[in-house]
Amino acid sequence: MWHGEYRHPRLVEVYDAERLWGWEDDFFMRVLAERTAPRVLDMGCGTGRLAIAMAGIGHEVTAVDPARASLEAARRKFGAARVRWLEGSFETVPAEAFDAAFMTGHVAEHIVTDEEWSGALHRLRGALVTDGRLVFDSRDPAGRPWREWAPDRTRRHIVLADGSVVEAWSRITSTEKDVVSVVHHYRFDDGLELTSSAAHRFRDETQLRDSLRAAGFRVNEIYGGWGREPPGLGGDGELIVIAIAEPRMLP
Known part of the structure; x- marks a missing residue:
């Protein structure tokens, strides 16, 4: 999505x-x-x-x-x-x-x-x-922030308001000139898995x-x-x- x-x-x-x-x-x-x-x-x-x-x-x-x-x-x-x-x-x-x-x-x-x-x-x-x-x-862009978006650096657990926990991580899918595309992954306690994609332009x-x-x-x-x-x-x-x-x- x-x-x-x-x-x-x-x-x-x-x-x-x-x-x-x-x-x-x-x-x-x-x-x-x-x-x-x-x-x-x-x-x-x-x-x-x-x-x-x-x-x-x-x-x-x-x-x-x-x-x-x-x-x-x-x-x-x-x-x-x-x-x-x-x-x-x-x-x-x-x-x-x-x-x-x-x-x-x-x-x-x-x-x-x-x-x-x-x-x-x-x-x-x-x-x-x-x-x-x-x-x-x-x-x-001088700091190359997208280097922090590797799965091993972004994997984390997020506690929601109801006490349930979501496991999350990110993965870069492409890097073209000033534009970096990334997919964020989310795994919920109830087994639901969702992804979110985005593109970032670094000026x-x-x-x-x-x-x-x-x-x-x-x-x-x-x-x-x-x-x-x-x-x-x-x-x-x-x-x-x-x-x-x-x-x-x-x-």
Whole structure:
């Protein structure tokens, strides 16, 4: 199943059990607090952990995801009523409606082609007011993060909310230029086995800067880790981008 962790109810449960609040969430909340941003877009919100936290401190949050199962899980969480949930993708987002847009959890990596990436950035620029901020994360290809996706390095046991245990592991199926395809395997206590496939596009700092500039953004900061380290210098192997929406050119 393509992106099964977001689309299959059993795998959504696994996703939620494994991905708890972490340093990256603290980072994004700090960034949000640095400038006034009453209206916030959470693009690719998944099961809503960050969106609910942002709404909980008073922001007007719109959370968008194409996966219905993820949104259903998000809506069941405490505090979810404060968030506006939308099933859809970049074309769903209203124009000039947000002061900040977040795209976290390495969502950027799943936008594989240059055409899709350019379209996504242009729609995000259209969704932001001038001087609004776009904040997103993507793994730095310089660190070759896919090396950690071998079965012997990814095999683990995940405890679900009901106490049952899921055995999980991953396997790379292809590596072509900047795109790495991977299959994630899950074996449940009741004997069910599910797989989830995905493709990751790893863009370097230059590619990110050039694509953002072409879409109408000015790069404000790029960090290599959640402690705001420079890229490639003892960070977390990330490229964490904060970009500013430039004024639109008149025709």
